[in-house]
Amino acid sequence: MLLDAGEWQALRLSLEVALWSLLWNLPVATAVAWVLVRRRFPGRTLFDAFVHLPLVLPPVLTGYLLLILCGTRGPIGGWLQRAFGIHLIFTTAGTVLAVTVMTFPLMVRAIRLTLEGIDAGLEEAARTLGAGPLDRFLSITLPLMLPGILAGAVTAFAAGLGEFGAVITFVSNIPGQTRTLPLALYTALQTPDGDAAAARLAIVSFSLGLAGLVLSEFLSRALRNQLGRGTF
C-alpha cells in the first residue's frame, strides 16, 4: 500500500507532533500526578478537576479556548510572540500545544493510578535511611512509577496521533504545518474521489492506534513482572 506525498507528510507530521507533545507532557504529568496523590492542599479538588477538563469538554471548545488564550491577540499567545517570536496559530508548534493539552489528562490518570498503588511508607523508609526529597523521588518513587508512566506515554502518544477537534479549531488545517492524519482523513472525505486516500489513511490510523495499545499493555506487563519477580 503506497501513500502519496501529502499522505506521507500527514503521517510524519502526526508522529512528530505526538512525540513532541509526549516530551512536554512526561515531566509535567509526572509532577502533577505526584502532587495530586501525595500532597494535600486547599483547592486540590478544583485543581484535579481542572487537569481533567480536556477529557470532558468538547475538543472543539478546548481548541476555541486555546485560540482565545494563545491566539495572536490572546494574553499568552501575544506574550510568546512579543518575547520569543513564537507563533502558535497555523503552525506545527500550535499543533503540538493542542495535542499536548488534549493528551495531558490521559497521562496524569495513568501515572496517578500506579502512584496510588505505591505505599507511601516506602518513601518514609527511604527517609529514615538518609534520602532527601529529590533522592527519594528518583531512587524509590520514580522507578516504581515507571509502569504507569510508560503505559500513560504510549496511550497519550497513540491518542495524540488522532487528535482532531482541538487541532482544527486552534490551528486550522494547513498541509505540512497542521494537517495531521485525522485532518488529512477528514480532508480526503470532503474531496470528490477521495475514497481511496481516505481508506489508506484510515488503515494507517487504525494500525497505529492498535499497535500503541498492544505495546502499552506489553510494556506494563513486562515491568510488573520485573518488579514482582521472586528468586531470579
Added chain:
Amino acid sequence: MLEIDVSKQRGTFASAVVFNSPTPGVTALFGRSGSGKTTTIHMLAGLLRPDRGHIRIDDTVLFDAARGIDVPAERRGIGYVFQDARLFPHLSVRDNLRYGERRARGRRQTLKFTDVVELLGIAALLARRPAGLSGGERQRVAIGRALLAQPRLLLLDEPLAAIDVARRGELLPYLEGLRDRFSLPMVLVSHQFEEVLRLAGEVVVLDNGSVIGHGDVITMSQSPALRAIIGDELLGAVVEGITSDIDATSGLAQIRVGAGELLVEAAQLHSGQRVRVQLLARDLILALAPPTGLSVRNSLAGVITRLEPDGAHAWLVFTDTGGATLMVRVSEAARTALQLVAGQRVWVLVKAVSLRGHVFPGAPPPPQG
C-alpha cells in the same frame, strides 16, 4: 542518654511522653495497641512533628520546639525497622541493604556489610527480590538495612508482629545477637512481654498516650503499671542470676537468685551464663516452714516485705529472698489461714518444670552508672 519530652495532639488522641533512657541499652516501649507507642517512635525518627518539647541523644539536639530546632528525619541518623519491613520491591536484597549504607557517607562506618549479613544470616538472600522472601527473612533484611545506615539509635516497631506466631522464636536470637554484639542503643516497641523480657534492659509503660511507669525490667515486673497491662496470667516477678552448675544426669541447671538457688531445666544453658527468669505469681507456693516430702525442687527462704490486694479475693505477697523479690499470688482464704503479714519468714516453692519457657539466656548486662 536518650532524652525525650514531647507532646502531640492528633485528632482526639493526645500523647505526652517523657522519659530518659541509657545509651547504649535497649529500652522497650510497652503498652496496648493504641497507647501511643508508634506515635512516640515516629516523633523520635522525625516522621511526625511534636507540638512541643525536645528530643536529645547524648549531646545532639534532634528536636527543640522552643529553639526552633527540628532535624529532618533523613539527617537524624536514626534507624527505623518498620512493622511491615517496607523493603523496596524494585531492588534486590543486596541493593536494599546498600541503600542506607551508600547514604551514610561521612558518618563513621562501624557496622560492616559482611558482619551485618553474617549476624543476620542473610548471605544466601542477597541476590533475591523482596517479593520472594518469608516474613522473617524480610524483617532480617529490614534490620540489616537499618543497621548499615550506621544509625546512632535503632527503633524497632513490633519487629515480630508481621511474622507467623510459630516462627517468631527464630527472629529473637538475631535481635539478641544484635544487642550483644553491637553496642547500639535501641528502642523496641512491643505489646508482648516476652519480647521485652528477652531483649530490654528498661521498660517504659505507655497507656493512653502517656508514660505510666518506667524502670528496669526487674523493678517494672513488680509494678502496678505493668500489671494493669499484661493481665493476671503473665504476672510474675523477674529475677536475674548466673548459672553455676549444670547437672547432666538430672538435666537441671542451678541459678543463684538472691541468697538462694533455683533449679531450672538446663536445655540451652551453659554454666556461668547470665539468665533472666520470670516466676509467674500464680505458679508459686508459700510455706511457713521449710518443706519436706514434696516433689518440688525449689524452695527459697525469704521474708514478706508487703502484701497488696489483687482483685477482690486474692493477694500478692512480695517476698525478699536475700536480694531478689518474688511475687506470690495467694487467695484471701490462704492469707487468713496462714495469717500472712509483712516481716514474716516464709519459703517460696517453685516447680522446676513450671519455669519451662520462662528462662531467658543472655540477659542484658546490668545498667552502668
